[in-house]
Amino acid sequence: MSVDTKKLVKNAYRVTKERYLTALRVRVPGGHLDTKQMTLISRIADRYGRGEVHITTRQGFEIPGIPMSRMEEVNREITPLLDALQKTTGIDLKVTFEGYPAAGTRNVSACIGNRVCPFANYDTTRLAQDIEGIIYPNDFHVKIAVSGCPNDCIKAHMQDVGILGQVEPLYDSKRCIGCKACVDNCRKRVTGALKFHNFTVQRDHEKCTGCGECILKCPTAAWTRGEKYYSVVIMGRTGKKNPRLAAPFLRWVARDVVLKICENLYSYIDKHIDRSLPKEHVGNIVDRTGYPVFRDEVLQNVDLGERAMVAKHINFGGYEYHSNASF
Amino acid sequence: MGYKIYREKFADLFHELRASYEIYAPVTKKDKGMYSDTDLITYDKVESFTEIVFDKKTFFSPKEIVFPIRQTLFYFTEDSVLEPTKLEKDIVIFARACDINSFRSLDAIFLQNGPYEDPYYKKLRQRVKFILLPCDGFENCYCACLGTNITDNYSAYVDVRDDAVYCKVKDAYWKGLWSKYGEESEVEPRYVSKNENTFEIPQKINNSIFEHQMWSEYTNRCTGCGRCTVVCPTCTCFTVHDIRYDDNSKYGERRRVWASCQIDGFTEMAGGHGYRHKQGERTRFRVLHKISDFKKRFGFQMCVGCGRCEDACQEYISLKNCIHKISEIMAEEEKV
Numbered sequence: 001m002s003v004d005t006k007k008l009v010k011n012a013y014r015v016t017k018e019r020y021l022t023a024l025r026v027r028v029p030g031g032h033l034d035t036k037q038m039t040l041i042s043r044i045a046d047r048y049g050r051g052e053v054h055i056t057t058r059q060g061f062e063i064p065g066i067p068m069s070r071m072e073e074v075n076r077e078i079t080p081l082l083d084a085l086q087k088t089t090g091i092d093l094k095v096t097f098e099g100y101p102a103a104g105t106r107n108v109s110a111c112i113g114n115r116v117c118p119f120a121n122y123d124t125t126r127l128a129q130d131i132e133g134i135i136y137p138n139d140f141h142v143k144i145a146v147s148g149c150p151n152d153c154i155k156a157h158m159q160d161v162g163i164l165g166q167v168e169p170l171y172d173s174k175r176c177i178g179c180k181a182c183v184d185n186c187r188k189r190v191t192g193a194l195k196f197h198n199f200t201v202q203r204d205h206e207k208c209t210g211c212g213e214c215i216l217k218c219p220t221a222a223w224t225r226g227e228k229y230y231s232v233v234i235m236g237r238t239g240k241k242n243p244r245l246a247a248p249f250l251r252w253v254a255r256d257v258v259l260k261i262c263e264n265l266y267s268y269i270d271k272h273i274d275r276s277l278p279k280e281h282v283g284n285i286v287d288r289t290g291y292p293v294f295r296d297e298v299l300q301n302v303d304l305g306e307r308a309m310v311a312k313h314i315n316f317g318g319y320e321y322h323s324n325a326s327f
Numbered sequence: 328m329g330y331k332i333y334r335e336k337f338a339d340l341f342h343e344l345r346a347s348y349e350i351y352a353p354v355t356k357k358d359k360g361m362y363s364d365t366d367l368i369t370y371d372k373v374e375s376f377t378e379i380v381f382d383k384k385t386f387f388s389p390k391e392i393v394f395p396i397r398q399t400l401f402y403f404t405e406d407s408v409l410e411p412t413k414l415e416k417d418i419v420i421f422a423r424a425c426d427i428n429s430f431r432s433l434d435a436i437f438l439q440n441g442p443y444e445d446p447y448y449k450k451l452r453q454r455v456k457f458i459l460l461p462c463d464g465f466e467n468c469y470c471a472c473l474g475t476n477i478t479d480n481y482s483a484y485v486d487v488r489d490d491a492v493y494c495k496v497k498d499a500y501w502k503g504l505w506s507k508y509g510e511e512s513e514v515e516p517r518y519v520s521k522n523e524n525t526f527e528i529p530q531k532i533n534n535s536i537f538e539h540q541m542w543s544e545y546t547n548r549c550t551g552c553g554r555c556t557v558v559c560p561t562c563t564c565f566t567v568h569d570i571r572y573d574d575n576s577k578y579g580e581r582r583r584v585w586a587s588c589q590i591d592g593f594t595e596m597a598g599g600h601g602y603r604h605k606q607g608e609r610t611r612f613r614v615l616h617k618i619s620d621f622k623k624r625f626g627f628q629m630c631v632g633c634g635r636c637e638d639a640c641q642e643y644i645s646l647k648n649c650i651h652k653i654s655e656i657m658a659e660e661e662k663v
Binding site: 114118120121122123165167173174175176177178179181198199212215216217218219220221222224225228 | 356358359360361362363364367369386387395396397552553554557568570571573582584585586587590
């Protein structure tokens with residue numbers, strides 16, 4: 001049997017340990033899909049696979065045990081999934097009956113967000129779908145995740161680009177009864193950005209992460225929601241060489257900025273990627289060009305807004321597997 | 328006297344009313360809900376008739392209009408004291424029967440509880456006129472069980488239906504204004520006659536309830552955030568602070584601020600002593616004040632059955648469920 005494995009991989013299938021059997025990865029931007037698509041995924045697993053579905057760490061589905069000979073049939077059958085992808089993300093895929101057109105740029109994952117979670121500062125599903133709309137289909141290996149608040153339940157700190165929702169809390173001292181629920185909570189659970197002085201709460205903007213917990217704790221709506229903002233962390237990764245948490249890149253930027261930098265990231269990669277390699281991970285490109293080059297190119301033509309903070313330097317840190325310092 | 332006034336005409340009437348009054352009514356504050364992308368329905372000053380929300384219950388009650396959350400009683404310097412003297416317009420509040428009735432409880436506490444009237448409350452309260460809104464009841468309400476579903480304490484009644492506003496005007500002073508814009512019509516206020524939640528408030532609550540184990544449940548469930556008391560239209564507890572200004576500590580102000588029997592620090596004494604440390608004890612204090620102690624003093628129930636405490640509780644604690652439990656316990660004791 002002759003199979004072009006490069007084409008197979010680009011088509012969101014993979015070479016598995018079982019010869020002639022493959023697995024299909026279904027994209028679920030924002031980790032949200034309707035039950036009709038669930039039914040279709042289940043039908044495909046029953047008909048072409050072995051009646052099993054694996055839930056991936058990026059919130060997609062992987063359907064294992066599909067014979068390589070039946071990929072074309074499967075591609076035709078998943079047409080409704082690609083149609084739905086177009087609809088939710090606004091992508092124009094041109095053809096939707098030949099399976100996924102690319103797999104390098106990974107599914108954009110999201111925490112449950114403000115459709116359900118009281119802590120979330122925005123609709124994460126919608127943002128994930130909008131980002132997917134900008135960056136997919138693309139072969140560059142990029143991982144993006146969006147989190148509703150700085151608690152980062154989606155582990156955006158393990159991504160190339162992680163988006164964390166912020167809100168500017170507004171304080172109306174006339175409504176404050178001085179119960180200190182916000183101050184105590186901020187000290188115990190967040191960064192201690194609030195202080196109680198002269199029976200009034202004072203907020204240190206430098207320390208404030210914009211998590212919005214003070215608003216949730218306030219019984220009188222003395223704290224209310226101001227503008228929505230986002231912070232962006234970059235170049236977190238696992239891997240066998242130098243795993244590390246993402247580092248803060250931007251704070252207090254608007255939604256448009258988030259979308260624009262996702263777009264600019266791809267121009268940056270296109271310009272600097274080492275094409276002698278089969279693929280190069282974006283984190284390694286930044287390691288090579290250095291953060292300032294990345295920063296300047298990704299922020300090109302971006303109107304950051306008055307509130308924005310941009311990291312001057314980044315020390316990515318992490319650890320090297322080959323270092324024996326701890327052993 | 329009843330009137331039918333077309334909406335556009337009523338907007339003109341409202342405009343004229345606004346020249347003489349500060350008007351407060353239920354409004355939607357967009358994106359000001361506690362959770363992101365949610366609105367806050369609350370009382371606020373309104374500029375136009377179209378801002379008023381007629382079909383939703385407010386999260387906070389109208390009490391803050393006459394009993395501000397923070398109120399400067401006077402300013403002090405080294406050798407003088409100065410009361411704020413800003414003269415304001417009279418106040419009109421658009422409210423449903425339960426909320427208008429809540430002012431009866433507020434009046435009792437501030438004006439009839441002891442030898443002195445509260446002058447700060449009185450100053451605002453005496454300027455208030457009510458415009459009654461119709462009500463079909465909301466989730467968690469039980470006004471009909473308390474008789475607070477009906478009131479005759481209003482100057483006018485307005486009911487917006489389709490393209491017209493149906494009004495009844497009781498205040499002789501306002502009849503001229505209303506007749507200028509509308510045609511006479513037979514209008515009677517629409518009240519809730521029966522809530523979804525119907526139960527009886529126990530007439531007699533024995534002291535045995537004090538030590539009953541039922542309160543321990545609330546020690547486990549209640550987090551002491553105080554929402555039930557801040558949203559309550561009849562909770563009136565406050566504390567007083569002297570604030571000395573940062574740049575000159577010889578100057579400052581005396582301020583009164585809402586307090587809550589549910590929040591740490593309430594009636595705390597020297598050495599950290601307090602009357603009620605457990606949340607169950609605090610719940611008992613609040614509930615018995617609402618449905619028993621106040622009535623013993625003033626002859627009517629403090630609670631008006633608006634259900635806001637239940638709407639606001641993040642731990643899903645229900646006052647009506649608690650009252651129901653008390654009823655059952657009392658009925659059980661009767662049998663024995």
